[in-house]
Amino acid sequence: MKLLLLYPPFCTPTAMPYSLAALKSNLNAALDLDIQCLDLNAYFHTLQFPTYYQNIQSAYQQGITAYGELLQQFENESRELYNKNHKQIIASQPPDHLQNLVHHIKEKKPNFIAISLVYNSQCFYTQALINALSTLNIPIIVGGPAVTTNLKKSAIYLKNEQELITYLQTQHIHAKPPATIALPPDFSDFHTQHYLSAKPIYPLKTTTTCFYKLCTFCTHYAKVPYAEYPIDTIIQTIQNHNIKYIYFIDDMISTKRLLHLASALKPLNVKWWVQLRPTKDLIPALSELHAAGLHTVCWGVESANQRILDLMKKGTHIQDIPSVLSTSHTTGIKNMVYIMFGFPTETKEEVMSSFDFLTEQKDNIDLICSSIFGLQQGSTIYDNPAQYQISNINEKKRTVLDPKITYNISSGLTTEQTKKIRHRHMHRLNAINKVPKVFDYLKEQMLLFE
Ligand code: SF4
Incomplete structure (x- = not known):
């Protein structure tokens, strides 16, 4: 059985999501389950803004001013795009790259999907993803500090990691013997080239x-x-x-x-x-x-x-x-x-x-x-x-x-x-x-x- 942990658009794609890395490691220790992280936020940005990714190293070589200018330009352009997409989602229209992201998820053939929301700005795309993934007929779970009342109604809301573990056990996922040592967060599913940072x-x-x-x-x-x-x-x-x-x-x-x-x-x-x-x-x-x-x-x-x-x-x-x-x-x-x-x-x-x-x-x-x-x-x-x-x-x-x-x-x-x-x-x-x-x-x- 496979659990896919998703980090949805939109937030800045400059560093890997800690929430997913820590969750994967703790779930791996507790359950007999195949777990994979997918940073859809970073993936979205690689699709939408390839030029910034191509230019980031040369801007870094030129120094802090050129690097700052590149990131400022990215920030301006991406904010505008996020606003446009939020409006599309509110109007029940698909946001940019939705089919591409959904295809990416389907390729992984998950039995469960859990979406981690850290920022309010991630709620919009999450709503669109939940709607698009409903045809898969698999449980979609949401959690994290930014989950809204509306999202709690659209998916299975679980307050914390312990609730997620308990829920998965009710779905016939076997527990492992309790870990005796704390486990380090696992960043191995993320691709460093997906992050807009030199x-x-x-x-x-x-x-x-x-x-x-x-x-x-x-x-x-x-x-x-x-x-x-x-x-x-x-x-x-x-x-x-x-x-x-x-x-x-x-x-x-x-x-x-x-x-x-x-x-x-x-x-x-x-x-x-x-x-x-x-x-x-x-x-x-x-x-x-x-x-x-x-x-x-x-x-x-x-x-x-x-x-x-x-x-x-x-x-x-x-x-x-x-x-x-x-x-x-x-x-x-x-x-x-x-x-x-x-x-x-x-x-x-x-x-x-x-x-x-x-x-x-x-x-x-x-x-x-x-x-x-x-x-x-x-x-x-x-x-x-x-x-x-x-x-x-x-x-x-x-x-x-x-x-x-x-x-x-x-x-x-x-x-x-x-x-x-x-x-x-x-x-x-x-x-x-x-x-x-x-x-x-x-x-x-x-x-x-x-
Ligand atoms: S209570 Fe909040 S603002 Fe104050 S130190 Fe803690 S995290 Fe920071």
């Missing part, structure tokens, strides 16, 4: 979820107990695939754990990328981390106002952030900075002070990744709106995606006002960036440049 960059995860879990706006982290994967398993993954560039997709990693990782990674001569909160306990560790290959940190700065940081429950202190950024920069680490504008109750003066802070820190920053606050179902703010001056939360139905959330705010800037301010002052952020702005969307590409 060199292969592998996403890896070292923990089950964020250990902090307190930021009031956040819904990123998985609501599962925090656990650390064995370092030996991470090293084995790196060796199995001869990995040179690692994009650690953990929401964040503790200082103690980072130091353990660093001592294991140092002999492997790899470059790695992580996301961290800018807390001062990291300052003494940064040079050791850099010596072990830490290339880039994406810092969750979010705001330059302590009042807002406290409302976010970010657990950071604004007076510590300049020393974290400057130590990181002087050590040789690249600094990317997440900044969020328009947090509930934030005033125009507070937004402008974040702009001023970033300008003051310009020598220590390589790239700014800015966002506008959005209310997310499942966040602390959503569950306690009155504490954040939010009222009248409403949901506006959408065809494919889950409903759009709207709300009123009785203090601070509205989303529209915030967007206008950011737009007006975007030139200040652009002037700080030392690397192509497109790396904000393709963050792992920072790893390829010194």
Whole structure:
């Protein structure tokens, strides 16, 4: 019996999907079943954009500016194409290459199909795939953080890996004896040439979820107990695939754990990328981390106002952030900075002070990744709106995606006002960036440049 694990279009095709690689390995350990991963997203892009794939190496040889320009052009063209396809799917018309992708799936002769959705943008094509594959008369399962209510109705929705294992057992797939060691994610089904990156960059995860879990706006982290994967398993993954560039997709990693990782990674001569909160306990560790290959940190700065940081429950202190950024920069680490504008109750003066802070820190920053606050179902703010001056939360139905959330705010800037301010002052952020702005969307590409 064969299970096909699919990663659907559309998201950026620059790195392999970790979700499928980890799922394949864990299912293989648990069940007596033939399992294959198919990254349809990457495959779609090779069909649609062959010229970019042909030109990526020469752009890389020409340097960061040419490389950034190529990727920016790709980003512009692909976004337009995604929008066009989303409209086609909403109008019940087939998206581009649908028959080709369906043929590719049928060739594999699966008995079960499981589709992993990590990004909202994957919901549209998934809907079209489910409709087109219904003639196969085989179970189609959907799972992952981006599954929408509509998709749950169109396929078999299973919340997690354990539910998938249990389901497959009900379909007469035999269980194997429990594995005694953690298994490394298996990337062997992916083709490195299907990824729009001058060199292969592998996403890896070292923990089950964020250990902090307190930021009031956040819904990123998985609501599962925090656990650390064995370092030996991470090293084995790196060796199995001869990995040179690692994009650690953990929401964040503790200082103690980072130091353990660093001592294991140092002999492997790899470059790695992580996301961290800018807390001062990291300052003494940064040079050791850099010596072990830490290339880039994406810092969750979010705001330059302590009042807002406290409302976010970010657990950071604004007076510590300049020393974290400057130590990181002087050590040789690249600094990317997440900044969020328009947090509930934030005033125009507070937004402008974040702009001023970033300008003051310009020598220590390589790239700014800015966002506008959005209310997310499942966040602390959503569950306690009155504490954040939010009222009248409403949901506006959408065809494919889950409903759009709207709300009123009785203090601070509205989303529209915030967007206008950011737009007006975007030139200040652009002037700080030392690397192509497109790396904000393709963050792992920072790893390829010194
Ligand atoms: S924003 Fe980052 S650190 Fe904060 S709870 Fe979310 S994942 Fe954890």
